[in-house]
Amino acid sequence: MEATSSDLQRTPLYAEHLSLRAKMIGFSGWEMPIYYTSIVTEHRAVRERAGIFDISHMGEVEVSGPSAQEWLNSMLTNNLARLEIGEGQYTLMLNERGGVIDDLIIYRRFEETYLLVINAAKIAEDVAWLQDHCPEGITVADQSRLFAAVAVQGPKASELFKAIAELPPRNHIAKFTIGGVPSLVARTGYTGEDGFESFFPAETATAVWSTFLELGESFGLSPCGLGARDTLRMEACYPLNGSDLNAQTTPLEAGLAAFVDLKKTDFVGRDVLVQQQANGLTRRLAALKLAPKSAPPRAHYPIYFGTKQVGELTSGTQSPSLGTGIGLGYVEIEFSKPGQALTVDVRGRKFPATVEKKPLYKRAC
C-alpha cells in the first residue's frame, strides 16, 4: 500500500509538515501528512473551529480559446453555460461507457478561460484525455506544477479570512493578495463545512501557509492531514475518486445526477446515461450508518441483506462526529433506500447497518 518515500513526490509544503512533526504517508503518488496530532483531534478542529490542509497535490488545468465553453461542455457532465465569470461548479468527466474518469471543480475565470481543479492521482490521465479530444484553437495547459494550494475549512474560516477580505460567495473564485502573494481563493471545500481553497505560485507556498497559520492563531486553526480530510468527506458523503467512483461506475449510480445535465445535446458518456436512466438503475451508492459499538467499516467489506450479499463498501470509517461506523457502498437498487436495514460483514461477523439519507453529517446552519 504505502510506497517507499523515494517513489513519492513532495509538495512545496513538505518541510512545513516535517517541522510540525506530521506523520507522513504515501497517497496517490505523493508523500502527504496523514495527521499531525490525531485524526479525531483534527476532525473536531474542522467541525468546531477551523483546519488548514495542504492540497498542493491536486492538479490545476487551464483550458482557454474561442469556444472553450462549447468544447468543455461536450467533455463534462454539468452545464457550463450556467456559470458567470468567477463562478465554479462540481462536474464529472466520463469515458465513452459513462464511467467516471474524474470528478472536479471547474471555474470560469474569464469569458473563454476555465480552471479545472482535478484529483492528484488523475492529473496525467485527465490531461491526456483532454488533449486527445481537444480541437484546434483550444489550449489545455497543465499548471499543476506551478500551483501550491491549501484548504481552510470550518465554521471560523470566513471570519479568519476577514483580515484579508470578505470571502467570495459559495462556489465563486476571486483573486486576493495573501501575505504579499497574489492568490486565487474559491469558496468551496471537501469537508461539509464552510471554508475556502486557495491556489498560489508553488514558490510562495511557505509564505502563504505561514500567513494563514498566523491569521488563524486566535481562531484555533489547526493543521490537518489527509486522515481527517477523509473522515470529514465521508460524513459529508462526498465521493472519493478511485474509491467511490471509477471507470466502471456512472454518476447516476453514484447519486450525482444533480451534476449531470442530460438536456445538453451531447457530452462524452451521455448516451450510456440516457440509456441507464430509461432502463432504471440496478445499483446505487448508499450511505450506511452502523449500529453503536460496531467494528469500524472499511472499503471492500461486503454488505448483506439476510444471507444475500447486496453490495460492497467503497469507503468506511468510524465517524468522529457521530461516534459510530459509517460507510459508502454500491447496493442493489431495491435495498438502497434510506431506512433499509442491512448488515456489514467485518471479518465474518455481521453488524447491523441502516441506509441513511445523504449527507450523514450536516452543519448546523
Next chain:
Amino acid sequence: MLVPEDLKYAETHEWLRVDTDNVGTVGITEHAQAELTDIVYVELPQVGTKVTAKQATAVVESVKAASDIYSPVSGEITEANAELESNPALVNTEPYGKGWLFKIRLQDKGELSNLKDAAAYRAQIGDE
C-alpha cells in the same frame, strides 16, 4: 516513551507480563498506541481459544486502520478485557494498565527467551 522494566516485549509491539501460575497479561506498548492513535474498537479472542506464538489473536482498530495483534507466546486464552468493549480508548490512555487486551496460560515458559527485555525493545523503537 514509557517502556516498563518488568515486561517482556515482542518485535510486533505487544507486551507480556507474567503473573503467577504461568498466566501472562498481554497488551500493546505505548509506542504502538501512539502510532495507531484514536483507538475506536478492539476485537478480543474467546476465552478457551488456543493460540501459538506470533498468531494474530486480537484486532485493534483506530479511525485510520485495523491492526492485527499477535500473541507473544503460545497458550490458552483465560480472560479478555471486557471493559474495552465500552471503552476502547483505554488502550490509548493506559496501554500498560486498564488497556490490557487478554490473559493467556503459557504453554511453554521457554518461549519467554524469544521476547525482548525493555532495553532491547527501547533500542528497537529508537528510544533512548
